[in-house]
Amino acid sequence: MGNVNGISTVLIVGATGYIGKAVVTESVRRGYNVIAVARSRKADCQFDGAELVLADVGDPASMAKVFERKIDVVISCLACRSGLPKDFDYIDYKATLNVLNAAQASGTEKFILLSAICVRKPELPLQLAKLKMEDELMRSGIDYTIVRPTAYFWVFDAQTRMIAKGKPAYVVGTGDQAVHNPISKEDLAEFMVDSIGNPERQNRVFVLGGPEVPGNVITYRESLRMVFEALGREPKIISVPNWALTAVIRLTGFVGLFVRRVAVLSGFLKVVHYYLVNDMRAPGYGSMTFRQHVMDTTRDLQS
Numbered sequence: 001m002g003n004v005n006g007i008s009t010v011l012i013v014g015a016t017g018y019i020g021k022a023v024v025t026e027s028v029r030r031g032y033n034v035i036a037v038a039r040s041r042k043a044d045c046q047f048d049g050a051e052l053v054l055a056d057v058g059d060p061a062s063m064a065k066v067f068e069r070k071i072d073v074v075i076s077c078l079a080c081r082s083g084l085p086k087d088f089d090y091i092d093y094k095a096t097l098n099v100l101n102a103a104q105a106s107g108t109e110k111f112i113l114l115s116a117i118c119v120r121k122p123e124l125p126l127q128l129a130k131l132k133m134e135d136e137l138m139r140s141g142i143d144y145t146i147v148r149p150t151a152y153f154w155v156f157d158a159q160t161r162m163i164a165k166g167k168p169a170y171v172v173g174t175g176d177q178a179v180h181n182p183i184s185k186e187d188l189a190e191f192m193v194d195s196i197g198n199p200e201r202q203n204r205v206f207v208l209g210g211p212e213v214p215g216n217v218i219t220y221r222e223s224l225r226m227v228f229e230a231l232g233r234e235p236k237i238i239s240v241p242n243w244a245l246t247a248v249i250r251l252t253g254f255v256g257l258f259v260r261r262v263a264v265l266s267g268f269l270k271v272v273h274y275y276l277v278n279d280m281r282a283p284g285y286g287s288m289t290f291r292q293h294v295m296d297t298t299r300d301l302q303s
Contacts, residue, residue: 009033014077022189024050057095067106073196074103075112082268085125092129110143117150145195150209150280151182153293160227164301168236172276175221180280183210187286209282215291230298
């Protein structure tokens with residue numbers, strides 16, 4: 001591997017996550033010298049063609065050591081999937097800021113940040129943490145690209161596995177309150193890596209969805225019907241009243257004041273509710289549709 005568009009080395013944090021792994025794969029495919037940062041050496045830390053570096057993104061000294069060599073570009077895919085408000089703040093803001101500070105101190109040229117579409121209507125701790133990090137990056141003086149993707153395909157996969165086992169699917173209300181054009185991890189990774197040497201993406205924020213075509217512009221109920229259809233089964237969809245989910249969120253929120261595990265569940269349910277009732281449609285990019293993903297996933301589950 002060598003020099004591409006005048007850039008040699010790309011460092012990826014959050015490399016073991018759903019999008020991070022895809023970004024590592026795409027960066028290697030493009031011919032960059034790729035460094036994947038992980039906290040420990042586990043089975044999910046095998047990156048063909050990339051160098052694995054063990055470091056703690058939450059420790060400024062640990063990150064400073066990573067940047068003792070020349071790093072041209074950083075791609076941050078750090079994200080906290082669930083937890084308490086302080087957990088989101090720690091990963092999506094403080095740890096990511098540690099990486100940015102180390103990058104600036106070492107003279108890194110570009111920082112690409114994976115954010116989320118939901119920050120445009122901030123109501124939850126994870127959104128506030130991401131917005132704080134976006135602001136830090138914009139004011140840092142380093143060249144940046146911020147990507148705010150819509151929902152990923154994996155958001156729908158848990159119910160797909162349940163349906164494959166013969167269980168019913170669930171929606172909140174009608175299931176048609178919100179429209180999505182979800183994006184595949186491969187298409188999102190392509191866009192992020194493309195941003196490395198693209199002057200038109202310098203110091204800009206991009207809201208990004210998957211292709212705006214039939215089979216990918218869907219409501220949650222429509223996504224579940226696609227799964228039943230792919231499995232050749234009659235749809236069995238149970239509607240949970242919005243008030244019932246709201247009541248559970250409030251109850252678990254109260255119990256969570258005393259039990260951390262319940263507090264984490266309450267926070268997770270808030271995120272689920274947010275995505276089910278708010279539109280997540282975004283400008284389209286890529287070629288992979290949700291219908292194609294469902295066909296591939298159900299075929300694997302049946303094999």
